[in-house]
Amino acid sequence: MTSLATSLVRGAVTSPFRRAGRPDATLPAERLTLPAAPAAPGPLAAYRTICGFPEAGDRGGAGPGDAGPGVLPLTYPHVLAFPLAMRLMTGRGFPLPVVGLVHTWFEACGHRAVRADETIQLTLYAKELTAHRRGTEVTMVTEARVDGELVWESRSGYLSRHATEAGAGERREEADTEALPALREWRLPGDLGRRYGAVSGDRNPIHLHPLTARLFGFPRAIAHGMWTVARCLAEAESDGPGHQLRTVRADFKAPVLLPATVVYAADPGGNAFALRSPSGRVHLTGAVTREA
Secondary structure (H helix, E strand, O other): OHHHHHHHHHHHHHHHHOOOOOOOOOOOOOOEEEEEEOOOHHHHHHHHHHHOOOOOOOOOOOOOOOOOOOEOOOOHHHHHOHHHHHHHHOOOOOOOOOOOOEEEEEEEEEOOOOEOOOOEEEEEEEEEEEEEOOEEEEEEEEEEEEOOEEEEEEEEEEEEEOOOOOOOOOOOOOOOHHHOOEEEEEEEOOOHHHHHHHHHOOOOHHHOOHHHHHOOOOOOOEOOHHHHHHHHHHHHHHHOOOOOEEEEEEEEOOOOEOOEEEEEEEOOOOOEEEEEOOOOOEEEEEEEEEOO
8 A cells, every 4th residue: 555655646746747648659568567466355355345246155156257255356356456557657657647537448357267365466557548539548458367377357448638639539339328227226425435445545536525526626526437337247246147247348427426326227137237327317338248
């Protein structure tokens, strides 16, 4: 956590000196790695609790997204690698200001079940810069290996907003989320951002308090995007057939201002899902695949 705190401070200091949208911008070629280690039981249990995954031992199963005995939730390696992402994005060679970066999408694939007691080596690197209609987007890649075997990987898009030429970047096709039936309604407390930040290490000011969120243009603190994905996956595991998630793709559409009431919607097979406000505003869309 000391290293993560240092990265957060460094990002705040260096961001004003970085200009997004430079045509000659390049990404650092380095790959950052965390030494192989098992997940710490305490933080993992706290993560399962706040995201709605069953506690280890509540039920069996061995799918990559199954929270059965000793199996990591599909989103958890991303949390473990968060300090690496902060270190890379606040390092000298990273071209975008980390302050103001917006997490736009996330996808992960579990190539097999990953037990919590396995020693996992995590590697993270920046893959590409792409034009976006609202700025420049960077893709970050995370890989998890056990004894050299690639067992899990993810990609995330982070947007640095700046003025662009008309037509720059392509819009993604919008999913028809209105057709998904509402299944659950969740009431999210105002301190959710602080609680998830303590569990995940992501203490971005926009998530912690209304006062710090206003500094970045939000009227109130907003929920972590990765919490919304994990909470939906926990629901998908309990509702869908097989309960063993292999992949997830999620697109973040609009922030969830805390406190809030949100509606979880999903198709009958439990594969496509969305998070909406009661008024119909879409916060998140996504889809999962399952083990055969």
